[in-house]
Ligand SMILES: Nc1ncnc2c1ncn2[C@@H]1O[C@H](COP(=O)(O)OP(=O)(O)O)[C@@H](O)[C@H]1O
């Protein structure tokens with residue numbers, strides 16, 4: 001079942017189209033990640049589907065509720081928008097109490113403190129938000145998105161600009177939310193981050209979704225074939241690979257000869273057994289052959 | 304909405320500016336009421352020339368609200384709406400509740416603060432004079448309703464809080480002058496102010512006093528309409 005359904009969504013600021021005809025479905029219970037460079041339109045997308053800004057054209061539905069009725073869905077959506085200012089003069093706990101009341105959250109003070117711990121905020125309940133570090137502000141902003149026990153949680157760059165330990169914390173939190181049956185939508189400009197927690201990833205560039213799929217599909221989709229590294233003695237050179245290609249009658253592309261291995265590309269995984277057989281039968285010694293993972297960064301560069 | 308209302312209301316008491324204003328209004332009401340109370344001859348004089356007893360006691364507070372009301376409310380609340388838009392904290396509110404509720408909550412919270420302020424003054428007068436002057440109390444309420452809704456409108460239309468601070472001083476001085484002038488003069492260019500500002504409606508029948516409330520509600524509706532269209 002889709003929890004978010006976006007049809008031909010367009011957002012213009014003045015004459016510039018920041019979101020161009022976006023079509024997207026986010027399914028119940030999945031972690032969906034939006035990746036894109038700064039200025040790609042990730043935040044604008046979140047603003048548009050959460051009522052922070054008004055759409056220019058198109059439509060969307062959240063949990064079956066159409067965008068014109070969005071107010072009725074708000075209690076079931078938790079949003080961490082890209083704000084840098086919170087209510088600076090409030091103490092952390094009071095901030096969560098206020099946000100909690102608005103979200104219809106019935107948690108008591110001790111329970112709110114537990115929530116603060118869960119997002120990695122210890123001993124910050126009675127401190128004013130203006131004394132918080134950037135990372136702490138991010139965390140309390142994530143905490144307020146969880147108030148009211150929403151079914152859909154939308155986090156705008158939850159891990160940007162914070163330390164590695166907190167990043168892992170937040171990743172664990174996202175996984176925990178998914179295990180509780182929540183749907184999580186998050187954005188990042190860090191591909192590795194998104195890659196690790198997301199069931200599906202969309203690549204946004206210039207306000208358009210350039211690619212969409214599981215992290216695995218995206219990685220496979222980009223390469224024309226499978227990249228493998230082959231460690232042999234002596235090292236295979238370009239002409240060796242050309243001979244191999246002719247012999248097998250398959251397009252095997254020589255990419256690079258490193259100090260002790262060679263990178264090449266074969267059309268598909270199906271070709272791997274044959275390639276290894278041919279190498280073994282030739283007069284070089286084969287030590288190792290492995291498929292190279294392509295990082296999402298490669299996918300992204302090509303988007 | 305009730306939570307935004309109560310936060311706006313309680314926060315009002317935390318600012319130095321509001322506390323000074325409350326102290327000022329209470330002090331002036333107290334001073335003038337005790338002065339009048341210790342000069343019963345004065346009341347006789349004024350009642351003789353057609354004034355009401357209540358008007359005498361509440362004259363000071365009525366004057367403050369009529370003359371300084373715009374200035375005071377602008378001083379405390381000129382950035383009621385635009386500040387949160389500038390700081391982007393409005394995004395936190397808007398993802399949890401409707402824009403309509405945010406606006407109405409902020410309006411009512413601010414109005415309640417002012418109603419509390421004048422209630423304190425009327426209570427002081429009550430202690431001294433022994434009577435609660437309901438009509439004057441209602442007048443002040445109507446006036447404040449109008450002013451607060453006007454401030455909400457200005458704070459929504461103009462997105463820069465620096466600008467509304469300046470406009471607040473300007474309006475705070477100009478509107479009472481224009482309003483009072485238009486109530487007594489019939490120059491054509493004062494006519495719009497005569498009907499748009501609340502001053503002339505405070506004279507005469509109770510029914511007329513609802514006109515400023517209706518105008519205030521229209522200001523609020525315009526504010527909500529503008530707010531709905533904003534990208535926050
Ligand atoms: N309020 C606005 N007015 C005009 N342009 C905007 C506004 N908000 C964002 N933009 C523009 O929209 C584009 C996308 O911005 P944004 O959604 O914040 O990107 P991202 O979150 O992916 O970094 C940028 O070019 C930005 O300058």
Ligand SMILES: [Mg+2]
Nearest residue numbers: 042043044082
């Ligand atoms: Mg962004």
